[in-house]
Amino acid sequence: xxxxxxxxxxxxxxxxxxxxxxxxxxxxxxxxxxxxxxxxxxxxxxxxxxxxxxxxxxxxxxxxxxxxxxxxxxxxxxxxxxxxxxxxxxxxxxxxxxxxxxxxxxxxxxxxxxxxxxxxxxxxxxxxxxxxxxxxxxxxxxxxxxxxxxxxxxxxxxxxxxxxxxxxxxxxxxxxxxxxxxxxxxxxxxxxxxxxxxxxxxxxxxxxxxxxxxxxxxxxxxxxxxxxxxxxxxxxxxxxxxxxxxxxxxxxxxxxxxxxxxxxxxxxxxxxxxxxxxxxxxxxxxxxxxxxxxxxxxxxxxxxxxxxxxxxxxxxxxxxxxxxxxxxxxxxxxxxxxxxxxxxxxxxxxxxxxxxxxxxxxxxxxxxxxxxxxxxxxxxxxxxxxxxxxxx
Amino acid sequence: xxxxxxxxxxxxxxxxxxxxxxxxxxxxxxxxxxxxxxxxxxxxxxxxxxxxxxxxxxxxxxxxxxxxxxxxxxxxxxxxxxxxxxxxxxxxxxxxxxx
Numbered sequence: 001x002x003x004x005x006x007x008x009x010x011x012x013x014x015x016x017x018x019x020x021x022x023x024x025x026x027x028x029x030x031x032x033x034x035x036x037x038x039x040x041x042x043x044x045x046x047x048x049x050x051x052x053x054x055x056x057x058x059x060x061x062x063x064x065x066x067x068x069x070x071x072x073x074x075x076x077x078x079x080x081x082x083x084x085x086x087x088x089x090x091x092x093x094x095x096x097x098x099x100x101x102x103x104x105x106x107x108x109x110x111x112x113x114x115x116x117x118x119x120x121x122x123x124x125x126x127x128x129x130x131x132x133x134x135x136x137x138x139x140x141x142x143x144x145x146x147x148x149x150x151x152x153x154x155x156x157x158x159x160x161x162x163x164x165x166x167x168x169x170x171x172x173x174x175x176x177x178x179x180x181x182x183x184x185x186x187x188x189x190x191x192x193x194x195x196x197x198x199x200x201x202x203x204x205x206x207x208x209x210x211x212x213x214x215x216x217x218x219x220x221x222x223x224x225x226x227x228x229x230x231x232x233x234x235x236x237x238x239x240x241x242x243x244x245x246x247x248x249x250x251x252x253x254x255x256x257x258x259x260x261x262x263x264x265x266x267x268x269x270x271x272x273x274x275x276x277x278x279x280x281x282x283x284x285x286x287x288x289x290x291x292x293x294x295x296x297x298x299x300x301x302x303x304x305x306x307x308x309x310x311x312x313x314x315x316x317x318x319x320x321x322x323x324x325x326x327x328x329x330x331x332x333x334x335x336x337x338x339x340x341x342x343x344x345x346x347x348x349x350x351x352x353x354x355x356x357x358x359x360x361x362x363x364x365x366x367x368x369x370x371x372x373x374x375x376x377x378x379x380x381x382x383x384x385x386x387x388x389x390x391x392x
Numbered sequence: 393x394x395x396x397x398x399x400x401x402x403x404x405x406x407x408x409x410x411x412x413x414x415x416x417x418x419x420x421x422x423x424x425x426x427x428x429x430x431x432x433x434x435x436x437x438x439x440x441x442x443x444x445x446x447x448x449x450x451x452x453x454x455x456x457x458x459x460x461x462x463x464x465x466x467x468x469x470x471x472x473x474x475x476x477x478x479x480x481x482x483x484x485x486x487x488x489x490x491x
Contacts, residue, residue, distance in 0.1 A: 099404030160403060198406045206410035213405055220398040221405055227398070 002247075003181045009140040009172035012179045013079070013105045013165070014039035016147035018049055019187035022103070023074035023194070026054035026065035030084040031117045032169040033107040037079055059084035063091035063102075070100035071209045073199025075151070078102065081169060082109035085123045089130070095162045096131025097225065098209055099197075101154035102162040104132075105147060108270070108321075109169040110356040118357020119169035121269065121322040124298075125330040131225060133163040133232055134299040136269050138255075140177045143167040145249060146296075148182070151191045152239045158231050160197060166298075168271040170357065186246050229300040236297055253302040255294040256309055258284060262291030264372035265310060267335050268319040269295060272353065272360040276319075279365035290369055295331070306338040314376040315347045317368045321354045328385055347375050350385040364389050418445055422467030424486040428459055433483035439471035447471075 007015070014036045017025070025044075027037040044053040052069075056062045062078050070076045080088060085106055095102050106124050110116040124134060135150060137143040143165060150163040167173060182190075198207055213221060233253055240251040257277050259265060266276050273294040283290045293309055295301070310316060316339075320329025327333070332350035339345050351368055354360040367388060375381055402408055426447075435456050440448040447465035449458040472484040 097404065098406070197403070198408065205408070208407040208412075209404070211405055211407050217397065217401065220396070221401055223398040224401055224403070228403075 002183070005179055005181060006176050007140065007179050008035070008174050008176055009143050009167050010036035010107070010174065011039060012140040012144040012181075013147050013167070014043070015181060016144045016187070017077055018043045019182070019184050020075075020077070020148065020151055020191050021049045021188070022051050022077040024052045024054065024066070024069035024076045025078055026056050026062045026069065026076075027078045028056055028059050028062045028080070028084060030059070030081045032109055032119070032173045033079045033081040033084070033105070036105065036107065036173070059087040060091060063088040063095065066102045067091060067095050067098065067100055070095070070102050071098065071199070072201045073196035075155070075194035076100075076102045077104065079105040079107065081107040082111055082117075082123045085127055086111060089127065092127055092130035092132060092162075094210070097221070099160040099228075100162060101151075101160050103147065103150045103154060103165070104162065105143065105165045105167065107169045107173045108166050116356040117169070119171050119271075119321075120355045120357065121166070121320070121330075122355075124164060124166045125322040127164065128299060128330060131161070131229075132299065133159075133161055134297070135163065135165050136294075136296055136298055137165060137167045137172070138270055138273050138294065140167075140172055140175075140179050141249070142296075143172060144179055144181070145243065145247065145251065148187055148190065149236075149239050149243050149251070152242075153232065153235055155194065156235045156239075157195070157197070159228060159235055161228060161232070166270065171271045180247070180249075182247060190243070190246055232300050233297060233302055233305075251296065253295075253297045253305055254309070255292075255296065257292040257294070259291035259293060259309060259313075261289055262313055263289040264315045264317075264369065264376050265291045265293060265313045266317050266319060266365065266368060266372075267293045267295070267310075267331060269298070269321065269331060272319065272321065275360055275362060276365045279362050279369065283369055288369070288373060290372075295334075298334070301334050301338070303334075303338040304341070306335065307342050310335075310339060310346065311342060313346045315349075315372045317349050317351055317372050319351050319353050319368065321352075323352050323355070332385070347379065347381055349375065349381055349383070352385070352387045353389050358389055360389065414446075417463045418466045419463045422462070422465055423489055424467040424469055425462070425489045425491075426460055426465060426467070426469070426472055426484050427487055428457075429481075429483050429485065432478045432481045433457070434476070434478050436476060438474045438476065439484060442470045442474045444468065444470065
């Protein structure tokens with residue numbers, strides 16, 4: 001029997017990690033992730049998991065210890081946020097380049113300066129090019145489900161890559177929602193026994209991780225890494241299909257909401273998609289053909305599938321909860337790449353919302369939809385990129 | 393045509409062959425060349441301990457150093473710096489390569 005409980009996002013993800021019972025977890029506390037790893041550390045202290053918990057002095061060390069433990073042959077998890085992810089940055093590339101399937105929930109939070117502890121996507125977007133798989137989650141349920149699936153995706157023998165599970169700081173990490181938990185045994189069976197590849201602790205077969213690779217091979221190694229990423233989405237879908245059998249919950253590369261016959265669409269990540277769906281329902285009731293696309297897998301980005309899903313839309317607003325100063329928002333850039341291949345390209349605008357935890361309100365979604373209606377009618381765009389939800 | 397290199401590389405650049413550093417010869421990096429002056433050598437083996445590569449050949453039966461293995465010497469000069477020599481006379485001196 002599934003257990004249904006009212007829990008926070010951090011609680012739900014900590015439970016997923018308890019059920020998976022990784023061999024090693026090296027972590028450092030940072031708001032808003034702290035309460036997730038605190039819960040997990042309690043599971044270790046209370047003997048509810050067999051995990052070797054390593055309390056380190058920084059996130060750089062946390063990721064370094066995870067890399068060492070994964071190379072040694074362990075199933076490894078950690079979690080972080082914001083500055084913590086930023087401090088891990090150089091080690092992220094080493095985890096992916098060494099093909100170590102570390103699983104890391106990232107509780108999305110703004111980056112300093114100015115100092116801010118609230119939710120936005122600047123942290124994970126900054127790690128976009130680090131070679132990690134990124135799964136994004138709208139709510140606590142999706143964060144829980146994505147965490148369990150992340151082990152299967154990252155550890156798949158065709159893949160062997162680290163995975164980030166992104167969930168919005170405070171809005172999801174600290175809000176209490178209804179979550180359906182799977183039984184411990186079901187989760188354990190689903191993730192299965194970990195099969196290490198080239199473990200350092202296999203001392204009968206000595207090996208070295210992290211050699212110097214010069215221009216004669218480095219370029220080819222990066223091509224191999226790119227080719228592995230191309231296989232990920234097939235595995236994501238296979239794992240999702242199996243997960244549906246144990247949970248009844250269906251996952252894809254992205255979620256389409258009332259998109260089939262939509263003429264205008266909003267593309268948006270994570271928790272703000274929930275608010276937007278409500279507003280889209282209101283517009284649908286008024287007869288406006290509006291829809292939504294919410295990416296789940298951001299790396300590797302499913303360009304062709306997204307282009308197919310958006311092929312009949314006249315105007316699109318991509319809403320970014322992160323900015324590339326002097327450029328477009330990171331999600332807008334990806335959607336632009338996706339529509340590039342289309343014969344009849346939709347008109348597109350980029351709106352930056354909710355930075356540093358600024359509330360994303362239904363009125364903001366209404367404003368964007370009203371603008372899209374006008375763009376679809378007139379074919380004209382006044383401002384391509386603009387901030388919304390600014391104060392008077 | 394044979395398979396491209398990227399398909400043949402070990403995943404994650406893990407080296408599966410122990411001791412393969414022996415195949416990586418660094419001698420061509422050298423601008424300064426160490427010269428061993430046998431009569432000044434007290435066989436303390438500091439040079440062998442400090443050498444960051446494996447440029448000091450050791451006679452395993454006698455436990456004594458022999459001449460340099462220049463295929464692995466990048467000319468860093470650490471051995472010459474550490475060499476205590478005999479009564480103030482160095483047993484290793486660095487000279488310009490190609491002199």
